[in-house]
């Protein structure tokens with residue numbers, strides 16, 4: 437259940453919208469920033485807060501892959517595999533991350549530090565192959581850059 441302090445944080449978001457329910461996406465992002473994922477309980481809390489059906493909130497959470505329904509690593513690698521990135525070696529990058537971390541896409545390392553996801557175009561094709569690493573875009577990926585990211589976050 438949302439705390440009074442957290443509801444005050446959400447109020448600062450919803451006040452920017454004519455209708456409270458129009459703030460669904462930023463509210464979900466805020467919940468995810470706090471918890472690292474959006475649980476079924478959080479969906480219910482968001483629905484209650486925004487006066488929306490729980491099914492509506494759930495559909496939105498399921499539709500956008502940026503909303504996570506399961507815990508991810510402290511460092512989350514979301515590697516693009518769409519055309520531009522595929523042509524510039526995304527498969528090799530994904531394979532290298534898999535090998536380095538011994539995880540498959542959709543998995544998290546046992547220590548919870550890293551997770552890997554394969555995603556569609558992130559709109560930064562000019563920097564292919566690229567990925568989103570938490571909130572930052574990392575482009576022109578190669579094995580050296582992957583090594584640096586892993587070593588920095590171990």
Ligand code: FES
Nearest residue numbers: 516521557560561
């Ligand atoms: S194809 Fe990878 S960012 Fe667009």
